[in-house]
Amino acid sequence: MYRFPTPLVLLAALSTMGCHRAHQGHSEEGKFLVTSPLRTDTELTKDYVAQIRAIQHIELRALEKGYLQGIYADEGQRIGKGTKMFQIMPLIYQAEVQKAKAEADLTEIELRNTKLLADKNVVSPNELALATAKLNQAKAQVALATTHKTMTEIRAPFDGIMGRFRVRMGSLVDEGDLLTTLSDNSTVWVYFNVSEAEYLKWKAKPDADTPTPVKLRMADGQIFDQPGKVETIEADFNNETGTVAFRATFPNPKGLLRHGETGKVLMTVPIRNALLIPQKATFDVLDKKFVFVIDDKNVVHSRPITVSAEMPQVYVVDSGLEEHDKILLDGLRKVRDGAVVEASYQKPSDVLAHLEVPVE
Template sequence: MKQLLVFMGLCAMMGCSTYAHKEEEEPKEEKTSFLVTSPLQKDTTVIKEYVAQVRSIQHIELRALEKGYLQKIYVDEGQYVQKGQLMFQIMPMLYQAEQQKAEAEVNYVELEYQNTKKLADDNVVSKNELALAKAKLDKAKAELSLAQTHLQFTQIRAPFSGIMDHFQVRLGSLVDEGDLLTTLSDNSKMWVYYNVPEAEYLDYKAQVKNERQTKVNLLLANNKLFNQGGVVETIEADFNNETGNIAFRATFPNPDKLLRHGETGNVQMKVPLSNALIIPQKATFEVLDKKYVYVVDKDNVIRSREITVAAELPHIFVVEKGLNKNDKILLEGLRLVRENEKIHSKFVEPGTVLSQLDLYAE
C-alpha cells in the first residue's frame, strides 16, 4: 500500500512537470503590425468633369417670308441639305402676276423714255422732261425688282449646309409671313458649353496662359468618350450671380455627324494642381457619404478624421482638407481596428505606396 502511494505521487509529480514543460514550449502570440504611410505632396494634374450642353455652331429657325399656301416640300425631316438647296415652295401665283405687271410697266415706260430722249436730242422737248421720263423708268425698274424679290421669297432655300429638323407645317398649310417652317443645324463642328465654379476658374487662369491650347474630352450619355478631342476656345465675360459659375465653350470637330444639337454629356478637362496632397483610395472609408481616414498619432493610437476630396484619380484621392503632409494614416486593415486603439505600425514611404498600389491592395 505504501509503495502504491509513492508511485502515484511520482506520477502526479511527473504529470505536473510535463504540463509545465508544454506551457514553456508554446510560442508567444505575435502582435499584428499595420502598415502606415503619409500623404504625398506634389504638383499633379487631375481630370475634372463638368456637365455640358452640346450646340451646333449654326442653329437657326427657317420662317416663311411671304403669306400663302405651302405648295411643295422638297426635303424630308432629318435630311442633310446643301447650301442654296430648295426646301419649300409657297404658292407663287400672286407674286408671279405682280412681277408680270411690273415687267409690262417697265417696257411701257422704257418706250416713253426712248421717245422723249429722241425729242430731247432734237431740242423738241426740254432736258427736264427727259429727266422726268428717266426718273419714271427708274421707278418702274425698282418696282419690278421688288416684285421679283417677293416672288423669290416664295422659295425657301437652305442658307447653309446642315441637317433638317422636324416640320412645323404640312403640305397645303396656309402660312403667314414669319411662321416657323423648321430648323436647320450645321453640325460640322459643335460648341460644347459647361460651367466652371469661380474658385476653379481662378486656379485655371493662374495655371493656363492661353486657354485656346487647353484640350478637353467629351464623355457621352452612354458613358463612352467621343472619338474627337475638343479645344477650349472662349470663356464668357460674366459670372452667373445665382450659381457662382462661369461658362466655358469648347469646340469639337464632328466629321461623322454623331453629335446633334441639344445633346448632353460631361466635359473632361485636365486641371493642374500645385502641392496637392495625394493618398491611396484604399486608405479611406465612408460613413454617411463622408470620407474618413485613420490618423496614427505619435503614441501609435488611431483616431478617425474626416477629409474633403478635391479630385479622384484611379486608385488615389487628392485631398483638399483634413490632412497635412506630416500626418501618418493607416494604409491597411481598416476593418480590423477600432477608434482610439493602440497599434503596432510599420511606416512605408508614400512614394513607394503610390507606385505599388496593387501590391498593397486588399
C-alpha cells in the same frame, strides 16, 4: 474574522478585470498597415455636364405669304448648300412681276416721247428728268416684284441636316412662319459650366491662353473618337449659379454628334504640390471626412481633413494633414480613438503605385 466580499464589491472587481483584459486584447489585434500622405505633382481629370450645339443651327421661316406648294427634302436628310427645300405657290408673285414689267415698258415709251419733244424744245428739261425718274422707279418695282417671287423658293443657305417639318404641303403659311430647322454639325460646339474657383485656377496656368485639349463622354458612356479643344470662355459669370460657360470645339466628320445632345466634357487639370492619400484611409462622420493619425506611441487619434479634389481611389487633401503624419490604412472599423495599435509602415509611393495615380 474573515468576511466574504459583498456581491457589489465582487461585481466591481470583475468589471475592472474585464475592462483590463479588453484593453489588452485591443492592443494585440495584430499589425495595422500605416502610411503617410504623398506630396507630389499630379493631374486631375474632371467631368462637366455639357450641351452639344451644331456650329450652325438656324430656323428656316417663310419669307412670303401663300400656300405651301412643294416640299423637296425630308426630315433628317443631309442636303447641300443651295438645295431647294420648299416652294410657296408663286402665281400671285408672278403676276406682280408681269404687272411691274408692263409699267416699266409704259414709262420707257413715255420717256422716249418726252426726249423727242425735249430735243425740239417743246418740253422743258424738267419734264425729261421727271420721265427718266419714272422709268427708274418702274424698273425698281420690277426688281422688287422679282425678289418677292424669288423668295417663294426656300433654299438651304449652307450644307446641313434638315430638321422636323413644322408645316405640311398645302398649308397656308404667313410671312415669318417657321418651316423647319437646318443644322451644320460638321463641327460642334460643346458648352459646359465651370465654377469661379476652378476658373481662377485654370487662368493661373502658364499656358491658359493656349487651347486646352479635352475629351467628350457621350450619353452611352463611350468616349467620342475625336479630341476637342477649349477655345473660348463666356464674358460674364452667371450670378445665380456662380459659374461661367466654357466652349470646346470638336470636329464631327462622321456626323455622329447632333445639335441638342448632351454629354460630359473630360478636362485634365494639373495639380502642383498636391498632398495625396488613399480614399480607403478615410471615414465619414456626418458631412465631414476623418482619418486615424498614429502618434509616436502608436496611439490612434481621429482627425478631420478637408478634401479639395477627388480622383479614383485617391483624395487631394487641402488641410488637416502634413507629409510627416502617419495615417491608418486599413482596419478602420476595428479601432477607436485612443486605442493603441501595432503599426506596419508602408511607403506612400508604394501604396499609391497600386492605385495607378498619375504622378508627374
